[in-house]
Amino acid sequence: MPRRRSGLALAMLAGLLAGGAARVGAQEPALIAIRAGRLVDVERGEVRRDQVVLIRGDRIAAVQPASAKIPSGARIIDLSRFTVLPGLIDCHTHLIGDIQSADVLLPLERSEAQETFSGVRNARATLLAGFTTVRDVGTYRAFVDVALRDAIDDGTVVGPRMRVPGAYVTVSTGAGELVGAAPDVTIPFSYRFGVANSADEVRARVRAILNGGADFVKILATGAVLTRGTKPGVSEYTEEQIRAAVEQAAEYGTYVAAHAHGAEGIKRAVRAGVRSIEHGSLIDDEGIALMKERGTWFVADIYNGDYTDSVGRLQQWPADILRKNEETTETQRAGFRKAVAAGVRIAYGTDSGVYPHGMNAMQLPYMVKHGMTPMQATQSATISAAQLMQWEDRVGSIAPGKYADIIAVEGDALADLRSLMKVGFVMKGGVVYKGRESP
Numbered sequence: 001m002p003r004r005r006s007g008l009a010l011a012m013l014a015g016l017l018a019g020g021a022a023r024v025g026a027q028e029p030a031l032i033a034i035r036a037g038r039l040v041d042v043e044r045g046e047v048r049r050d051q052v053v054l055i056r057g058d059r060i061a062a063v064q065p066a067s068a069k070i071p072s073g074a075r076i077i078d079l080s081r082f083t084v085l086p087g088l089i090d091c092h093t094h095l096i097g098d099i100q101s102a103d104v105l106l107p108l109e110r111s112e113a114q115e116t117f118s119g120v121r122n123a124r125a126t127l128l129a130g131f132t133t134v135r136d137v138g139t140y141r142a143f144v145d146v147a148l149r150d151a152i153d154d155g156t157v158v159g160p161r162m163r164v165p166g167a168y169v170t171v172s173t174g175a176g177e178l179v180g181a182a183p184d185v186t187i188p189f190s191y192r193f194g195v196a197n198s199a200d201e202v203r204a205r206v207r208a209i210l211n212g213g214a215d216f217v218k219i220l221a222t223g224a225v226l227t228r229g230t231k232p233g234v235s236e237y238t239e240e241q242i243r244a245a246v247e248q249a250a251e252y253g254t255y256v257a258a259h260a261h262g263a264e265g266i267k268r269a270v271r272a273g274v275r276s277i278e279h280g281s282l283i284d285d286e287g288i289a290l291m292k293e294r295g296t297w298f299v300a301d302i303y304n305g306d307y308t309d310s311v312g313r314l315q316q317w318p319a320d321i322l323r324k325n326e327e328t329t330e331t332q333r334a335g336f337r338k339a340v341a342a343g344v345r346i347a348y349g350t351d352s353g354v355y356p357h358g359m360n361a362m363q364l365p366y367m368v369k370h371g372m373t374p375m376q377a378t379q380s381a382t383i384s385a386a387q388l389m390q391w392e393d394r395v396g397s398i399a400p401g402k403y404a405d406i407i408a409v410e411g412d413a414l415a416d417l418r419s420l421m422k423v424g425f426v427m428k429g430g431v432v433y434k435g436r437e438s439p
């Protein structure tokens with residue numbers, strides 16, 4: 001099985017890079033037993049003491065109390081001083097390319113190979129930070145995300161499991177466009193693959209994107225903070241045009257995620273039937289009620305406004321970007337708090353790529369500060385995220401039959417979610433990528 005072998009070789013490499021002692025050899029025992037001092041059961045919303053997780057191959061076989069017998073021959077990994085959690089999930093990353101800056105044409109200054117290798121670096125950083133799955137939400141250069149997803153799946157690249165949208169569905173000069181070039185400069189087609197200006201065009205681009213290997217559709221329903229010129233509060237698609245994307249995606253058995261800051265754009269997207277609202281910075285009470293009623297997921301990146309503000313000032317970014325960031329950061333947090341109180345379904349998404357990859361856990365304490373319990377915040381980044389991605393059958397909790405995607409941090413993680421910034425152990429699909437094994 002070549003795929004298994006290459007996965008193991010990469011795991012060994014990842015273990016060495018992480019300074020850990022992942023012992024990988026030809027005689028890998030089929031069974032692993034993880035002793036967990038604390039085990040976070042995100043399905044029941046409780047932490048259980050002294051449990052053992054049994055792993056066979058890439059799947060979880062059983063969860064049992066420490067007092068129960070461990071089958072002979074099992075390789076034991078002792079995490080009894082640790083809190084053991086399901087691998088975390090970030091539903092809003094941008095793994096392809098360099099960190100976004102005020103240099104709006106940066107993607108044009110880099111070759112596709114450079115964009116790809118940045119993606120390789122970002123994928124590894126994300127996995128080693130304990131995020132074993134991501135729903136990536138886009139790249140300017142179409143389909144580089146599809147290639148990265150496939151390279152991770154076949155063991156070529158170390159990274160999280162990915163679901164990807166292939167390209168941005170956006171109006172011309174809208175939030176998903178590369179803007180800032182001189183008017184007589186033509187932006188190459190590969191950056192404009194998803195540009196659509198009518199319901200028919202939306203259908204055609206959605207078809208092309210899904211035929212190209214995307215897993216779901218990302219539509220830009222309003223302007224954006226970091227796309228120069230566009231206005232976060234301004235709607236860029238009509239409800240009918242967004243519905244065209246939703247219906248076309250449904251033909252393929254998948255869904256639409258809508259980037260939407262403005263209150264009106266949010267409501268149009270929810271009414272049109274999108275599965276998730278991304279950002280939601282200027283959401284109003286009616287929008288919150290509508291999302292609750294429709295079961296729409298809310299993916300609000302409530303940390304990165306602080307990052308953009310501090311780095312943007314330091315690097316003297318254009319005033320209009322800093323102003324838009326300021327105008328959306330605190331309103332987004334207030335809206336988030338109301339949505340949590342109203343019982344809107346929340347999934348964890350950080351917009352990593354706007355800030356450095358590997359810091360994905362930074363947002364967890366922010367979510368607690370803005371209305372969630374530590375368990376709710378943890379659920380948003382595990383079981384809830386898996387539900388949004390329609391992957392709850394394989395990831396999101398430590399349960400028999402699911403992938404053995406498991407992380408651990410020292411001490412009591414839920415007492416201080418900042419501890420998840422220092423994940424000491426990462427396993428994906430039964431392979432250890434970070435951490436010391438025992439004995």
Ligand SMILES: [Zn+2]
Binds near residue numbers: 351
């Ligand atoms: Zn984003």
